[in-house]
Amino acid sequence: MRSNTFKTLLLGAVFLGAGAVAASAGTLDDVKAKGFVQCGVNGAGLAGFGAPDDAGNWKGLDVDACRAVAAAVFGDPSKVKYTGLSAKERFTALQSKEIDMLARNSTNTMSRDTQLGITFTGVNYYDGQGFMVKKALGVSSAKDLNGASVCVQSGTTTELNLADYFKSNGMTFNAVVFEKQEEADAAYDAGRCDAYTTDASGLYSIRLKMTNPDDSIVLPEIISKEPLGPAVRQGDDQWESIVRWSHYAMLIAEEFGVTQANVDEMKSSENPEVQRLLGVGEGVDFGTPIGLTKDWAYNIIKGVGNYGESFERNVGEGSPLKIARGLNALWTKGGLQYAPPIR
Amino acid sequence: MTLRDKTADETPRSWVRAVLYDATIRGWVFQGLVLLALILFAVWVVHNTAANLRAANIPFGFDFLNMRAGFDISQKPIDYTLDSSHAQAFKVGLLNTIIVSVLGIILATIIGFVVGISRLSRNWLLARAATVYIETLRNVPLLLQLLFWYKAVLSVLPGPRQGYVLPFSANLSNRGLTMPRPIPGEGFEIVMWSVPVAVALAWAIARWAKNRQAATGQSFPVFRASLGIVVGLPVVLFVVLGAPLSFEIPELKGFNFAGGMVVHPELIAMLLGISLYTATFIAETVRAGILAVSTGQSEAAFSLGLRPRQTMRLIVVPQAMRVIIPPLTSQYLNLTKNSSLALAIGYPDLVAVFAGSTLNITGHAIEVIAITMAVYLALSLITAALMNWFNARVALVER
Ligand SMILES: N[C@@H](CCC(=O)N[C@@H](CS)C(=O)NCC(=O)O)C(=O)O
Numbered sequence: 001m002r003s004n005t006f007k008t009l010l011l012g013a014v015f016l017g018a019g020a021v022a023a024s025a026g027t028l029d030d031v032k033a034k035g036f037v038q039c040g041v042n043g044a045g046l047a048g049f050g051a052p053d054d055a056g057n058w059k060g061l062d063v064d065a066c067r068a069v070a071a072a073v074f075g076d077p078s079k080v081k082y083t084g085l086s087a088k089e090r091f092t093a094l095q096s097k098e099i100d101m102l103a104r105n106s107t108n109t110m111s112r113d114t115q116l117g118i119t120f121t122g123v124n125y126y127d128g129q130g131f132m133v134k135k136a137l138g139v140s141s142a143k144d145l146n147g148a149s150v151c152v153q154s155g156t157t158t159e160l161n162l163a164d165y166f167k168s169n170g171m172t173f174n175a176v177v178f179e180k181q182e183e184a185d186a187a188y189d190a191g192r193c194d195a196y197t198t199d200a201s202g203l204y205s206i207r208l209k210m211t212n213p214d215d216s217i218v219l220p221e222i223i224s225k226e227p228l229g230p231a232v233r234q235g236d237d238q239w240e241s242i243v244r245w246s247h248y249a250m251l252i253a254e255e256f257g258v259t260q261a262n263v264d265e266m267k268s269s270e271n272p273e274v275q276r277l278l279g280v281g282e283g284v285d286f287g288t289p290i291g292l293t294k295d296w297a298y299n300i301i302k303g304v305g306n307y308g309e310s311f312e313r314n315v316g317e318g319s320p321l322k323i324a325r326g327l328n329a330l331w332t333k334g335g336l337q338y339a340p341p342i343r
Numbered sequence: 344m345t346l347r348d349k350t351a352d353e354t355p356r357s358w359v360r361a362v363l364y365d366a367t368i369r370g371w372v373f374q375g376l377v378l379l380a381l382i383l384f385a386v387w388v389v390h391n392t393a394a395n396l397r398a399a400n401i402p403f404g405f406d407f408l409n410m411r412a413g414f415d416i417s418q419k420p421i422d423y424t425l426d427s428s429h430a431q432a433f434k435v436g437l438l439n440t441i442i443v444s445v446l447g448i449i450l451a452t453i454i455g456f457v458v459g460i461s462r463l464s465r466n467w468l469l470a471r472a473a474t475v476y477i478e479t480l481r482n483v484p485l486l487l488q489l490l491f492w493y494k495a496v497l498s499v500l501p502g503p504r505q506g507y508v509l510p511f512s513a514n515l516s517n518r519g520l521t522m523p524r525p526i527p528g529e530g531f532e533i534v535m536w537s538v539p540v541a542v543a544l545a546w547a548i549a550r551w552a553k554n555r556q557a558a559t560g561q562s563f564p565v566f567r568a569s570l571g572i573v574v575g576l577p578v579v580l581f582v583v584l585g586a587p588l589s590f591e592i593p594e595l596k597g598f599n600f601a602g603g604m605v606v607h608p609e610l611i612a613m614l615l616g617i618s619l620y621t622a623t624f625i626a627e628t629v630r631a632g633i634l635a636v637s638t639g640q641s642e643a644a645f646s647l648g649l650r651p652r653q654t655m656r657l658i659v660v661p662q663a664m665r666v667i668i669p670p671l672t673s674q675y676l677n678l679t680k681n682s683s684l685a686l687a688i689g690y691p692d693l694v695a696v697f698a699g700s701t702l703n704i705t706g707h708a709i710e711v712i713a714i715t716m717a718v719y720l721a722l723s724l725i726t727a728a729l730m731n732w733f734n735a736r737v738a739l740v741e742r
Contacts, residue, residue, distance in 0.1 A: 088699065092708055095401065116706040117401035137598065147597040149518060154686075154695065155703035159414050163425045174599070175415035176609070179686045179699060183490075187689060190497040191517050192608065194598045234400045 039066035043084035077303035087155035128222035151193035248339035253306035436696030450618035455625025528587035545569035632667035672730035
């Protein structure tokens with residue numbers, strides 16, 4: 001509460017400044033002047049999405065979204081500073097300009113996209129909400145949870161989906177709501193709740209943090225749509241384009257087989273889409289119009305890799321989470337990840 | 344002629360002068376100007392904030408209070424469903440803050456007085472124990488203590504199916520203390536109303552006894568008589584009316600108890616943490632208050648033939664109270680404000696429910712925080728006003 005109140009006061013102070021300031025144009029100029037992108041990521045550390053590794057370096061799918069933007073702007077993916085944010089703090093931090101972009105497993109919802117003065121730039125992970133219960137309860141479906149106590153984190157879509165799900169299934173429940181994820185985890189671990197609920201992606205890594213992970217199981221039901229993606233402030237179209245197209249560039253690269261390893265060879269590709277992506281050829285420049293250089297996407301792929309590589313490394317087979325591509329496969333492989341063409 | 348002229352043109356000037364140099368009028372004028380400036384400043388701040396929020400596409404206003412809240416709250420002292428509004432959620436949060444503050448203040452005061460007096464005790468062990476308690480708990484941050492108590496409560500208590508069975512169908516488990524819920528029957532209001540009537544009666548008797556003692560010197564067992572009336576009258580009425588009260592007994596259904604009423608472990612941990620912590624400060628205040636009464640007062644009382652208990656009750660405590668009450672007030676204010684740490688352990692107070700869930704769902708951060716701050720200010724002012732009134736009553740009346 002303390003930090004949140006503080007942020008709100010800060011927000012108040014920002015909006016109190018004399019004379020109305022032009023909404024928030026010029027983020028790119030600010031970022032260039034500072035020399036780094038200030039990126040809001042998961043504060044508790046969500047393995048695979050945003051968490052510091054043993055050496056203290058931030059790693060994850062969301063972290064790669066920040067790194068891609070830094071690569072596009074500076075040609076160097078390491079020019080990022082991270083701000084760890086809780087569910088409650090994240091949007092205020094963005095509104096008050098404490099961060100330049102938010103990449104923190106945040107669900108795009110209509111009210112967030114339209115009423116907070118922020119815009120979601122895309123979906124870097126299609127998720128859904130699930131439940132985890134103690135095995136000893138003998139429950140195999142979320143439909144059996146009538147009367148259960150459920151531990152949940154406040155300030156999330158999770159809190160609302162939980163209520164909708166029980167109500168629409170005619171079941172009662174008691175929500176025990178915590179401000180911090182660690183506290184919700186600990187209370188569930190100590191037996192305060194029968195079930196724990198959050199995004200399915202988070203459930204697996206949280207289960208691994210329990211004293212006895214094998215005492216808990218994740219139930220099969222997915223009760224909501226959670227399109228997670230980066231967000232920026234409304235009113236700065238240029239910056240919004242940069243963040244949106246950084247994600248698209250990674251998708252297009254995967255679609256056309258451009259990888260971190262072969263990106264230099266690919267510069268001599270005959271494929272016109274690849275040439276436009278990498279800014280190869282006379283007059284092929286899609287970067288300058290958005291304030292970047294013509295090799296903006298080359299820099300992203302060179303520095304971070306394509307979407308598939310980032311996925312496998314952070315949450316897929318190359319990670320402890322071993323999450324299947326599923327909905328997050330490219331549209332050409334039966335998934336939902338789809339980028340408009342560069343033209 | 345010259346003289347008349349002088350007065351003629353001096354009259355208006357001296358009038359202006361009188362106004363300009365009159366301290367009272369000048370005071371009013373300047374205060375008015377300052378007030379006006381303050382109001383203008385406030386208007387400017389609100390207007391500018393609203394304009395800038397609009398420029399950033401963030402809606403500003405209080406309509407969100409009527410929107411459907413859609414989230415659950417674990418402790419609901421009043422009717423609240425998923426279809427209730429954010430305004431209703433606000434009331435639930437506010438009541439939960441008041442519940443934990445009032446119960447906390449009562450507990451902390453009792454513990455604080457007992458420990459404070461114990462620390463002055465001639466019993467070495469008792470005095471030492473009180474000192475150790477005060478020095479440890481006073482110096483550990485409250486948040487840590489709350490987390491500790493919450494963990495302790497949860498790890499000591501068994502699951503709901505293995506809960507401790509207590510008398511009167513109560514049960515204690517890590518889901519809380521479940522108790523039968525009283526359901527008032529017909530005529531129960533009469534029993535309820537008899538309580539204030541009995542209290543008024545007891546008060547009248549105490550007054551009469553005091554006057555009689557002052558006039559004749561005869562004493563009267565006021566305490567026993569009042570107790571008899573305050574307890575006796577409602578009980579007699581209750582029996583005469585045929586015991587108009589039934590109970591809803593909690594039953595273990597599925598995972599948890601259904602029916603009855605529950606004191607959740609979050610409230611138990613909150614009360615333990617906040618009252619044991621605040622009691623240390625109250626104990627020190629009490630000790631200081633008692634030490635401030637000079638020993639001559641007790642000696643004089645003894646030489647008049649008063650017994651030690653009477654000396655404490657009639658001579659020392661009333662004088663000590665004058666020293667104790669002002670700092671006690673700030674402890675009560677601290678406790679109320681500290682109750683906002685509740686959200687760390689999942690207790691649904693105002694900050695958790697309103698400045699937490701509502702704020703995040705609606706995004707109206709500035710409005711929500713402004714309302715929340717106003718509420719804490721109001722709670723503090725009310726507490727302070729009550730304590731000032733009480734203080735004025737016990738203050739030394741100079742004759
Ligand atoms: N996607 C949901 C939930 C996101 C969320 O906050 N998830 C939790 C549990 S996985 C989390 O990351 N907590 C970490 C923290 O608050 O620091 C939302 O956007 O509201």
